[in-house]
Amino acid sequence: MRLGVLDVGSNTVHLLVMDAHRGARPQPAFSHKVDMRLAEHIDDHHLSEQGAGKLRDFVEEALRFAEDKGCEELVAFATSAVREARNGEEVLAEIKGQTQVDIQVLSGAEEARLTFLAVRRWYGWSSGRLLVLDIGGGSLEIASGIDEAPDAAVSLPLGAGRLTRDWFTGDPPTPEEIRALRRHIRTEIGRRVGEVTRYGPPDHAVATSKTFKQLARMAGAAPSSEGPYVRRNLSHEAVSTWAARMGEMTADRRAALPGVSAGRAGQLLAGALVADATMDLFQVPALEICPWALREGVIFRRLDALGGSDLAPE
Numbered sequence: 001m002r003l004g005v006l007d008v009g010s011n012t013v014h015l016l017v018m019d020a021h022r023g024a025r026p027q028p029a030f031s032h033k034v035d036m037r038l039a040e041h042i043d044d045h046h047l048s049e050q051g052a053g054k055l056r057d058f059v060e061e062a063l064r065f066a067e068d069k070g071c072e073e074l075v076a077f078a079t080s081a082v083r084e085a086r087n088g089e090e091v092l093a094e095i096k097g098q099t100q101v102d103i104q105v106l107s108g109a110e111e112a113r114l115t116f117l118a119v120r121r122w123y124g125w126s127s128g129r130l131l132v133l134d135i136g137g138g139s140l141e142i143a144s145g146i147d148e149a150p151d152a153a154v155s156l157p158l159g160a161g162r163l164t165r166d167w168f169t170g171d172p173p174t175p176e177e178i179r180a181l182r183r184h185i186r187t188e189i190g191r192r193v194g195e196v197t198r199y200g201p202p203d204h205a206v207a208t209s210k211t212f213k214q215l216a217r218m219a220g221a222a223p224s225s226e227g228p229y230v231r232r233n234l235s236h237e238a239v240s241t242w243a244a245r246m247g248e249m250t251a252d253r254r255a256a257l258p259g260v261s262a263g264r265a266g267q268l269l270a271g272a273l274v275a276d277a278t279m280d281l282f283q284v285p286a287l288e289i290c291p292w293a294l295r296e297g298v299i300f301r302r303l304d305a306l307g308g309s310d311l312a313p314e
Helices: 049-068 080-084 088-099 108-123 160-167 175-190 193-197 210-218 236-246 251-255 262-281 294-306
Strands: 002-008 013-019 027-034 073-078 103-105 130-135 140-145 152-156 204-208 233-235 286-289
Touching: 002 049, 002 294, 013 049, 013 294, 027 049, 049 073, 049 088, 073 080, 073 294, 080 088, 080 103, 088 103, 108 130, 108 140, 108 152, 108 204, 108 294, 130 210, 130 262, 140 193, 140 262, 152 193, 160 175, 160 262, 175 262, 204 210, 210 233, 210 236, 210 262, 210 286, 233 236, 236 262, 251 262
Parallel strands: 002 073, 073 103, 130 204, 204 286
Antiparallel strands: 002 013, 013 027, 130 140, 140 152, 233 286
């Protein structure tokens, strides 16, 4: 079947059209995304009228694309920006009334569990106990387990965009701001380490998300143009080195680094500080970058819920 997946994130709003059926890997057929930065449209914990209008316009556009591409179903979800806006449900209800698109708000724990599911399906059972890390615009997700559902799923308000807005005042930020943020990140993660590690050390540590992918590219990993099946690793040593270097760089200088987009350059330092702290506190010397993440997890959950053999292609 052909599914449309609409991902309303803190930074990017993304429509992905996938050909998928039970027992086979989803194949991307079409992609359309916009750096909407919804989190920047939240004031006093409310999504602004401008932000709500931009989201509604994109949903209408995505619906037309999904129809044009022959999607049988459009699955839509929202993460931390809408989740934390006090009027988020109201905005989504208005959009549903106008477009008939029902955008479901995922909890942080659900994000972690669905991302973990996608990673498990990518690497399979031979990967043993997985530790999965994902740094988004608004939150950090951590999950660990030996099955398709993790034993532990944690979400923390340590997204790269959120931390950049809340903690940095200059470009580049001052050493004092960087140190204060570093201390805050490590305190927040440190509170939850035992909750995850009590089940045992991972056999395979994996990262998803744009932040980790950009850090890996900066450290010498293959570019995305070489395809998803090229193995890409990221060492803790490289993350620590780049976190220190970027503290002295402006966003423009970071944007000139390999694999770094101009739209993400401003928040990459905060993301690197989160990656450094997470790898350190969980004693992970290196991570492997997984090409599948939350969107694929949503697809797998939907296919599993549908069940039956009628989903297989004829």
